Amino acid sequence: MKPIRIALTKGRLEKTTIELLEKIGYNCDEVKNKGRRLILPVGNNDFEVVLAKAADVITYVEHGVCDLGVVGKDTILENGSSFYELADLGFGKCRFALATKKDSDFYGGYNTKTIATKYPNVTRSFFDDKNMDVRIIKIEGSVELAPLVGLADGIVDIVETGSTLKANGLEVIEWVTDISARLIANTASLKLRKKEIEELQNKLEAVTL
Amino acid sequence: MKRNLKITPEGTKDFLFAECSAMDDICGKIEGVFRSRGFKKVITPGIEFFDVFSVNCSGISQESMYKLTDNKGRLLVVRPDSTLPIARMVSSRLSNSTLPVRLYYKQAVYRNNPTLTGRRNEFMQMGVELLGVEEGIRPDLEILSTALSSISSIADDFRIELGHARVFDALSAELDIDENYKEKIRLSIESKNYSALNNLLDKLNPCKAVSAIRRLPSLFGGEEVFDKAYEICKGTGAVFALDYLSKIYNNLLPLGLGEKLIIDLGLVQRNDYYTGIVFCGYINGIGDAVISGGRYDKLLSEFDKPMGAAGFAIDTDAITIKRLSDKNSGYSDNPEVLIFANDGFEIEAINEVSRLNEIGIKAQFSVLPTLSQTKDFAHQRGIPEVREIG
Missing domain, CATH: 3.40.190.10 (Periplasmic binding protein-like II)
Structure with a gap:
């Protein structure tokens, strides 16, 4: 099965998300030493991180080429249409x-x-x-x-x-x-890969609380 | 002025060769299921009066329709949906037929989506409608099992999620809120937007219904959903919908769907349109629902012919695109043999083509004037064999 793919908003949101992922035990060295690469493995190939501009994070998730995304509520309000907004991650306020x-x-x-x-x-x-x-x-x-x-x-x-x-x-x-950072999910991905996504969501919410 | 001579409008495309074969193959399989279930084909006009789609609860926004006018200045739209025209048809031309009627369609629909989003503005849809049915599980089971047979005829890795429109209806009816506020709550459940939902609910007086609605978007999964749902909906009007849903669920169990069947009580799409069960189907590799349907008992009253109805639509274009992106999708249009006729042997060669095709060898008659041109053509196209007749 393909690893879950997460689109992160480049810049500050990306850095904080990576910190969170490390806190819950995923190895993010590849992302930190990314060079010019845009798709990066995280942990033991548990999932992939894609780096994109804020509005593009929504586009990638909406079309289902990324399963999850981390993006600011400002971008969602301006560009949002059909996806699931799973959690308020509490940073980027x-x-x-x-x-x-x-x-x-x-x-x-x-x-x-x-x-x-x-x-x-x-x-x-x-x-x-x-x-x-x-x-x-x-x-x-x-x-x-x-x-x-x-x-x-x-x-x-x-x-x-x-x-x-x-x-x-x-x-x-x-x-x-x-406004704050939100975890969003593609509608089909949440149905097809419910367990994996919920597990990650719960872990993320536990460290942000 | 710039002429748009060689491009197609945004959101539309030409379908070539393998794309058509894949689409025919997929539609053919689904059509086979529909027919074997006794559904009969109808075709509705490509343009209709705007009024047909502006009835209450149609759920189709004005912005998303392509509009034009007829020569009396009346507003027309390019068909954005097939169920409403079918409701119009059943309430007029089929109004004296013995109920229920089983209809299916295979026709393109048109939506004027926001620009540059990569969405398709013209897409093929197939679907069935079962109209003139009574309350009760039989019609719902018939529609659901037809949907299941259809999706399993074209994909192995799929999910069908099942919900009930009355769960949210009943719970929200117990709150002292206006329609606008209710719609805001519904939207935040639809998008599983927990934070917006919590903000909206925090402003209301806490009660059983409020705490039940708070949990709705997370109530999806297998059978265990019912236990949780009963616990939080106890004493509210939603219980009868849960009873009904679990009855349907238990009836579907012998089909052995396992994890492929999901219960989702947060399924509140087009909640003013659907009145009973609602369902969506997903296929691995496609980022949006490919099937959506349910029970819509209110719609026909809009056409002055109240009757119960249920149906679903399949987005066959999305499935076609997915199929073509799979490796070894196996849609080759090349013949295996090219038949060249020397002068005077043309009809003989054409008969040979028919004979070969009958025994399952893909053959094609060469219309080129010489054997060497035929061989060159075969070489360039990658056709393995050329046969000369006469």
């Missing part, structure tokens, strides 16, 4: 927030507000829930710039410490949602 220039009256007046964001879907559903029409502009880089140069009235973005906002004279006026 941050929050989505709506921020504006300090002391501006965002909800005041009748004009339609403009929001700059890297997360148009998250933004759209946040304002849909408020029955509020907004104009959304997708920005690829530092979103904080948009309200400063007058492109937008506010931004929806990930906030960890809030220091970037502060340094640019912005403030959070509303929290949109909490």
Whole structure:
């Protein structure tokens, strides 16, 4: 039988996941010394780790070429569609927030507000829930710039410490949602390889608690 | 203007040679099962009125349908599903026939999926519908066993998971929540999203139903699921659904499916559409369900012809793609012999081709003008033998 394949979000989430896997007793030396390889064996070939960009983790799991994935809730909210979200792994914590220039009256007046964001879907559903029409502009880089140069009235973005906002004279006026790393599974894999996946999930949850 | 002269629209493709053979083979096997079970074939139009698919509980979103208009400006859609047209047909053209009716179909359906996701926007589906049935296990067992025979005719390594729409219905009815909130809970069960589910449930007053719903997504597996389920659902309205499900499960035991049959009480897909048993089928190597079906007793009321019904659909394209990716799938289109006729011997050669094909040798008549061209062609195509007649 093929080993279970797990897609990890490159970068910080990857590092923490590897630490967790080591804690529950899997040898991850190959991943730590990966060089340029993208598919790496873990433990005694118990499973394989694939390294990918956040949104691609979802794509690989959805299509079933990876059985499991570790990805941030932010990516799930923005790109998610059909897979199982098995567990909140509790690390990679941050929050989505709506921020504006300090002391501006965002909800005041009748004009339609403009929001700059890297997360148009998250933004759209946040304002849909408020029955509020907004104009959304997708920005690829530092979103904080948009309200400063007058492109937008506010931004929806990930906030960890809030220091970037502060340094640019912005403030959070509303929290949109909490974010952390999630364990996701392909729908067919969970049915076909229930035992193996549950075992790993239980071990991971035990160390994250 | 850029002309899209030589490409097909996203999510569609041409099927060539081995792909067609594999598809015919798979569909043929399934069709054999359907027919032997007494289901009769129907074909519905490729375009239908939008209204057919916008009935309550259709579960097909407006965004996913390809739309066009007829010359009176009425909204049409390219068939996104086959069950609703069949319900329309049964409520009109077959409304006077003796019930129940057993129908099967094999036709493409069209969905306008989000772009660049690699999903198929046109795909072949086969399925059966058993309409005009009473409450009770007989129709459900007939549909389930037909699904099992169909999937086992084309794959060895598969799983069928079985649930009941009323488990969630009954439990959520005991909560003081509106439809929106209920739908949020249902979605988080469907995606086995434990953290979202817990967040939603934490806002409600704790009661038996809340704690039962909390456990629903994890209630899947073998027979042991029933023990756990009875324990957590005791005293709630879900018990009768569990009784029914375990009756079905026990009836299926003699088929010796073992681990291939899973109970999943978190199966809440299209919960407003299904009214009784629901099931999905998975094949190793395919990342999505290849069979989905269940009991849908409410649908025909939407067409003013209330009757009980059950059915399922199979995604045969997914199975075809999987089959072709297997090594030694054995779909070769090459003939074994190429027959070349010298001038004046053409009909004799064509008769020889028929004779060989009858005895099981794949032969083909060469339409090329000379023997040497025929030999070159055979060489390039990898056809092992050329025979000369006359």
